[in-house]
Amino acid sequence: MDIKNCSRLIVVSHLLPTVCRFRGKLLKSSAVSISSYEQYLAEKEERYKNTEINKCYNSKWEFTHRQSHSAMNSGIQVLKQELGADKVIHLGLPGDLETVEGQKISWNELNENTEMKESLISELYSELKQIPILIEPDTLHDYYNGYCKSVLWPLFHYILQNYTSGRKENEYWEAYKLVNQIFTKKIVEIYQPGDLVWFQDYHFFVAPSLLREAIPTCTIGLFLHTPFPTSEIFRSLSKKKDVLKGILGCNLVGFQTYSYCRHFVSNCTRILGLESTPRGVEYNGSVTAVEIFPIGIDVENLQKELTTSSILKKIASFKERYAGKKIIIGSDKLDMSKGVECKLKAYQKFLRLYPEWQNKVVLIQITSARADDDSNNTLQSEISELVARINGEFGTIEHQPLLYYQNMLDRVDYYALLSVADVALITSLRDGMNTMSYDYIVCQKDKHCPLVLSEFTGVAGSLSDALMINPWDQTGIAHSIYEALTMPKEEQIIKYKQLYKIVSSQTVQSWAKSFVTELLRNSHSYDPSVPIPLLERETIKEKYVNAKKRLIFFDYDGTLTPICKTPAAAVPSIEMLAALRTLTYDPKNVVFIISGRDQAFLDKHLGHIRNLGMSAEHGFLIKYPGGVWINLESDTDLSWKKDVEEIFNFYTERTQGSFVEQKKCAITWHYRLADPDYGTFQAKECQNHIESSVLSKYPIEILHGKKCLEVRPITVNKGEIVRQLIGAHPDCEFVLCAGDDRTDEDMFKALDESYIARENIFTTIVGPPSKKSISQWRVSEPKDLIDIMEVLAQCSSN
């Protein structure tokens, strides 16, 4: 599948990859005057070397590349080169706006100044094909700082919140939904058939299903840059079902590692009770594919940058400054999940355990906080205290063992430090990916020094040649630091080569291309065909009234009653029994229940309805109205049942919650009460076992039904019974036949092939719009079918 086949790609991320500065001045009256370009040019030259995008000074806005999210943005850049810049449209928030002189532009100033606002929108689109989504500040705060950053982000990094009343969280959720709606509305506005829509990250969990609703055939993807937590953690989110259902609007969901994929799939099966395979989740009859796309960095670009004179100069100066010392480097964002405290404590432990290193090593730790985030003040002060303690304990007049910087380094310093370091130390408690490890490996192309890496980072699965540590084990980390500092050069080189191989192959380029390729491949998972229409009361009523002879066939489970946890719990409702009784009283009607159930169950619950015909076990047994049970296959060989039962028992003993149901001609293994993942797994094993050992010896088949396996002879199915009954009533002028699963399709097929005129046949599937069936009509749930039965019963009793 070539990505060039894609007509347009709409990328949606919470921030646009562009920083926008207004080239005019803000006046008190909020009128604007464009500043002198000569003066502006002179200042700008220094400030934004190499980063400016638009050189056209007739524009009112100056655009430069945003520094954050660089991996994702370079991935998108690659797609622009592949597809053509005009075919990639990017939607996102514009971020903080300011003038070129650094004055902040407020929401009100932007809104009151139509010229400024409109020029922002038109210039971003005409120059960069970017569309800014403007959200008023209160909603934006509740959406971003609220739901994204203080509800989803901590939970997805395994940080559980204290118990609260949930009021704030509900407000945040409303804002989160609203922003997702605003984005969706914009996408719908610009959408053209054939477009692919790619959402980035946890900021857009609701939008995929909103978009699916608005444009059912749209091809939608989502890539999650953070971890996805296990169901034991995720289930504590109060909006868990809405979040999962929102995501399931996608054709494809991508994750960083296999374990995040696995967690997502198991959340869908455990929380929503959906059917799944490791490759995807089935929802409303469509499959959302789930795959791994490890994101990397732009290796080529970084390698180029490393040869620039500014970085080379910096490297030389660092080498001189730290001559005779080994450098350990750490660079993290300031938040709980990065484990900076663990790192410093482990370093302290290392200096205590290996005193010979006290004057020979320096840990340079850079920790940057987001400018708009003051939620980590406590953490900041705890870290500062720890730094002072360590330097107090091990520092001397000449040597300070721990250098701590609280600001974001500029790129030159950062890459130069990674290049001169002797060890990189990453102790994240939970990390979606961790790009620093990749940056470090590329920067170490001449030194080949080791990487000490937390096993809880998203990259740990790929970088198996790093020294793996558990961030909670301080002594373990201390030993690993020692091991890294004393590792023989040959071993360093061998490990480095392996690491480099991974980093240079898992690049942002390959990430972006493979996601879009897969998305294209999955673009048909939502069937564009027209859904089966809902059964119209008036139509069926008219045909019913005019017919002199009518055949009415109902499946039982899932058709007349909802699917229950245990088969015995599916008892008929009073309304259903009343409607059924009235229908059978009408002499023009022949009414049959055609079920997979055994005769004992049908007799117990429906046997008292005098004129009702019944067929049990998918057509093996039949009882005509007022008659007795007849075994249609009395000479069938049932000797296979013993073999199958033995295998079923073997799996029952090993699968908590499963049980065997004996029928006259069939035998069923139910695992509805078992752990969903394990039950499905065991069912597959069991099916293989039976297929390989029993199936070939007898004329039997195995059916994988809803949370059950059934083995039965192949000679008869529900379709045969229907054929027989139509044959027995050649004067029939009306048929209603309702069912909900694969075995019922045999009935629909038999009717399709019958002599009765199509407009007089009402084959009806019970299920959601996306359910696949050859039936002509549909109702959503058993309750709706009973409503129709009541309407018809009304006609009969009049």
Ligand SMILES: [Mg+2]
């Ligand atoms: Mg059924």
